[in-house]
Amino acid sequence: MGEQLRLYSYWRSSAAYRVRIGLNLKGLRYETVPVHLIRDGGQQHLPDYVVKNPQHMVPTLQHGVRIIRQSLAILEYLDEAWPSPRLLPMTARDRARVRSLAQIVASDIHPLNNLRVLQYFENTWHVPQSERDDWIKRWIVEGFGALESLLSQDSATGQYCHGQTPGLADCCLVPQVFNARRFGVDMTDFPTLVRIEQACLALPAFDQARPENQPDAQH
Structure with missing residues (x-):
């Protein structure tokens, strides 16, 4: 390897x-x-x-x-x-939980707000910016509502999405919260997501991965 x-x-x-x-x-x-x-x-x-x-x-x-x-x-x-x-837990049950949390972001929230979707709205359908912004926020808020419920009501949630070590679900959550903040989503209704995000960003692995810390970042 x-x-x-x-x-x-x-x-x-x-x-x-x-x-x-x-x-x-x-x-x-x-x-x-x-x-x-x-x-x-x-x-x-x-x-x-x-x-x-x-x-x-x-x-x-x-x-x-x-x-x-x-x-x-x-x-x-x-x-x-x-x-x-490990990014995924040891047991099949726990792996399924972590994968489901990750896929809420990767399969349900993010694709609806991807650049190619937004470019199609703008360049082909000529959707005004304000309506594109509403579209973005609508699907982030809906997905975050589900994630907040799943994470806040499950004893398997710890300092991170699953237990006391960061993993696959956290890899997905933190970038999506970055997107939410970028597009002006009010995070008040998602305290568990914010708490987990802040715990993750305190770790060097997450901090070094931030967009603004990349060699091609535009400030």
Whole structure:
């Protein structure tokens, strides 16, 4: 497993942010290859990159000659290739809980607010900015309501989404809270999510993965 890890990433992509957290939690060294999703009409559409990821999306992880796409698949690959520390719990029941929390973000909230969706609204349907903002907030708030209920009412929730060590669900939650704040979502109704976010961001693995700390960050 000594081959180089190379992460094709965009500083503000929440899916790439998830993977950066996972790599950092594992203590893995990796090279960041910026893919600017706006510049040059979107560098994810350039032919050399599309060969690596035909979906025209980030992140993409290259490990030696292997190429892995989709953030959750990448995170599970990391967990299987480097089992310690674990991103997923030991028991099937607990793994199912953590995966379900992660997928609320990765499968239900994030895709509706992804850049390509927002660009389609703007460029094809000419949806006004105020209506696009309402769309973004609507689906984040609905998803966060479910997450707040699931996390606040389950004794399996600890300092983090599951117990006392951060894992896969936290890798997904923290970037989505970043997105929520970016788009002006009022977090007052989600105290458990905020508490977990703050506990995570106090850790170097999460702090180093923040968008503003990336080599391609635009300030």
